[in-house]
Amino acid sequence: MGYPHEPHPKETVLLSKYFGEQQTRTYDGWVERGGYKTLKMALSMDRQHIIDEVKESGLRGRGGAGFPAGVKWNFMPKERSGPHYLCCNADESEPGTFKDREIMRWTPHALIEGCAITQYAIQAEVCYIYIRGEFTEAIGIMERALAEAYDHGVLGQNAMGSGHQIDMFVHRGAGAYICGEETALMNSIEGKRGNPRIKPPFPATRGLFGMPTTINNVETLAAVPHIIERGSSWYKALSLSNPKSTGTKLFSVCGQVQKPGNYEVVMGFPLKELIYDLCGGMHRGRTLKACIPGGSSVPILNRDEAEACLLDYEGAQQVGTMLGSGGVIVFDDSADMVYQIMQLTHFYAHESCAQCTQCREGTAWITRILRRILAGEGESGDLGLLLELSEHLTGRTICPLADSCAAPVVSGINKFRDEFEAYIKGAKPATAAAV
Amino acid sequence: MHQKTEYQPVFTGDQRRKLDEILTRYPNKQAALLPALWMVQDTHGWISQAAMAEVAEVLDLTAAHVEGVATFYTMFHKHPVGEHFIQVCTTSPCNVCGAEDVVAAFLQHTGCDELGATSPDGKFTVLEVECLGACGFATPVLIDDDFIDGVTPDMVPELVARYR
Numbered sequence: 017m018g019y020p021h022e023p024h025p026k027e028t029v030l031l032s033k034y035f036g037e038q039q040t041r042t043y044d045g046w047v048e049r050g051g052y053k054t055l056k057m058a059l060s061m062d063r064q065h066i067i068d069e070v071k072e073s074g075l076r077g078r079g080g081a082g083f084p085a086g087v088k089w090n091f092m093p094k095e096r097s098g099p100h101y102l103c104c105n106a107d108e109s110e111p112g113t114f115k116d117r118e119i120m121r122w123t124p125h126a127l128i129e130g131c132a133i134t135q136y137a138i139q140a141e142v143c144y145i146y147i148r149g150e151f152t153e154a155i156g157i158m159e160r161a162l163a164e165a166y167d168h169g170v171l172g173q174n175a176m177g178s179g180h181q182i183d184m185f186v187h188r189g190a191g192a193y194i195c196g197e198e199t200a201l202m203n204s205i206e207g208k209r210g211n212p213r214i215k216p217p218f219p220a221t222r223g224l225f226g227m228p229t230t231i232n233n234v235e236t237l238a239a240v241p242h243i244i245e246r247g248s249s250w251y252k253a254l255s256l257s258n259p260k261s262t263g264t265k266l267f268s269v270c271g272q273v274q275k276p277g278n279y280e281v282v283m284g285f286p287l288k289e290l291i292y293d294l295c296g297g298m299h300r301g302r303t304l305k306a307c308i309p310g311g312s313s314v315p316i317l318n319r320d321e322a323e324a325c326l327l328d329y330e331g332a333q334q335v336g337t338m339l340g341s342g343g344v345i346v347f348d349d350s351a352d353m354v355y356q357i358m359q360l361t362h363f364y365a366h367e368s369c370a371q372c373t374q375c376r377e378g379t380a381w382i383t384r385i386l387r388r389i390l391a392g393e394g395e396s397g398d399l400g401l402l403l404e405l406s407e408h409l410t411g412r413t414i415c416p417l418a419d420s421c422a423a424p425v426v427s428g429i430n431k432f433r434d435e436f437e438a439y440i441k442g443a444k445p446a447t448a449a450a451v
Numbered sequence: 452m453h454q455k456t457e458y459q460p461v462f463t464g465d466q467r468r469k470l471d472e473i474l475t476r477y478p479n480k481q482a483a484l485l486p487a488l489w490m491v492q493d494t495h496g497w498i499s500q501a502a503m504a505e506v507a508e509v510l511d512l513t514a515a516h517v518e519g520v521a522t523f524y525t526m527f528h529k530h531p532v533g534e535h536f537i538q539v540c541t542t543s544p545c546n547v548c549g550a551e552d553v554v555a556a557f558l559q560h561t562g563c564d565e566l567g568a569t570s571p572d573g574k575f576t577v578l579e580v581e582c583l584g585a586c587g588f589a590t591p592v593l594i595d596d597d598f599i600d601g602v603t604p605d606m607v608p609e610l611v612a613r614y615r
Contacts, residue, residue: 109582109584111542111543111544111581111582111586112582112586114585117584142476149489149526150583150584151584152596152598153598187486189526190524190527191524191525191526191580192523192525193582204485206481206482207484207485207510207512207520225482270586270589271544271586276586343586345543355546356543359542359546360542363542363543363581363582366581
């Protein structure tokens with residue numbers, strides 16, 4: 017299972033081309049494969065030209081929000097009045113998502129190259145790669161790759177002999193999903209609790225240490241060298257459905273499917289083909305019941321919706337969900353949706369930073385009510401209560417964690433109401449709900 | 452549990468030099484707080500009040516700020532744990548692949564009575580954790596700093612024996 021797997025003919029491998037190759041982890045291995053040439057070239061290019069290329073390419077944030085990367089970079093002040101920062105968001109913690117981990121584990125220098133080009137473009141001398149604390153292997157690999165990059169003069173005061181300072185450090189998290197939210201991530205680097213900040217001010221105005229800052233996801237940054245090397249028109253042409261969604265995307269497929277793993281396809285690829293062809297379909301004798309296509313924070317799809325879903329930002333929206341981080345969680349007909357939704361709300365209750373009352377209380381109440389239903393003690397008004405609580409969680413807090421908790425609850429009740437009712441009416445025996 | 456011996460400071464000699472190097476990465480001392488807390492935990496296995504006071508002193512912070520931060524992040528242990536700390540992912544994608552059976556196997560083979568409790572021989576503490584970010588490799592388990600993919604209940608006895 018997982019990696020390394022031979023790419024499926026329907027995959028388009030840019031970011032995952034070297035997944036599974038040990039040598040790519042070293043500086044020499046990366047240079048042998050043409051690595052750091054694009055950085056060298058970029059360091060002599062006009063900064064605005066790089067930003068414009070990325071803007072033109074249509075590259076959108078791969079962490080979940082899908083915001084155009086070049087537009088974000090363009091928010092950075094052009095005149096420097098102090099340090100600028102780049103933060104690479106490697107706090108990958110969205111349930112169902114495990115793509116950034118593989119980029120760091122197999123191609124650490126690809127990420128370094130992408131970060132360095134971005135730093136040059138936005139005039140940020142320092143980049144912090146914020147990696148979640150649990151990713152011990154990825155942290156070790158990134159740190160070794162950074163040390164090698166410094167040894168070979170790729171990074172430092174005079175990066176690649178360009179005269180530009182490019183420094184890059186790993187900052188290890190310590191177990192907090194919320195630190196993947198960009199303002200919480202900045203607080204965490206600053207040595208504070210990971211509480212999200214109110215926006216505005218936006219990071220490009222007042223970010224890390226109060227200075228202009230750009231935060232990009234690992235996968236977004238790793239795509240940058242490809243765009244600079246081959247041009248925005250080439251990248252833009254990688255699009256199967258809607259021209260607003262371009263490039264390739266890594267989809268992390270997990271759950272009840274034959275061949276889970278990371279699959280890289282062009283935007284607009286059908287979810288149905290991803291599940292049934294690339295991943296080998298469902299386990300023997302099982303059928304698809306539900307799918308969460310963009311990490312646990314997006315609405316759940318039923319079978320019909322999943323089979324009709326095209327994997328790009330607009331395609332996901334069309335079937336009432338979001339592309340999110342591309343973490344595809346697959347459930348077959350043996351899955352107890354009430355139990356699984358409780359597992360997800362438990363996750364959000366556990367990970368709430370507890371700053372906003374609605375989130376701190378609401379995520380815990382929802383989980384408690386779901387447990388009550390599973391324990392066979394549900395009441396007739398419980399589903400209405402869950403929907404009401406979910407409404408109070410949506411759009412009323414500093415960050416979207418609360419909204420993320422509401423998404424599986426609302427979509428779950430709407431699409432699998434009979435499973436909830438079976439517990440409440442006593443038609444289904446109580447489940448010993450895990451604490 | 453309380454510390455039986457006098458607190459041994461972490462930030463002396465090589466460790467102090469390592470912290471000084473880390474401090475050069477940031478524009479202020481506070482930003483080195485998470486790295487400093489990691490160094491404490493790597494040395495002592497957990498982060499005591501005395502350790503928080505030491506960190507506060509070396510970074511010019513209040514002990515209250517350090518405690519506020521140390522208690523926010525779940526990977527920092529605020530009390531002693533077993534010699535080997537076992538974290539099993541039980542979030543939904545792993546859950547549907549049988550993660551709860553993996554947890555049960557770890558509890559049984561380590562002799563831990565319950566989640567979060569340390570085994571009578573002091574060797575192990577087992578915890579269920581939220582998403583470890585390796586959902587396609589269910590069930591991922593983190594034993595100390597070793598990230599192990601694709602753990603099934605039948606692999607558990609051998610894994611426990613390896614660390615015992």
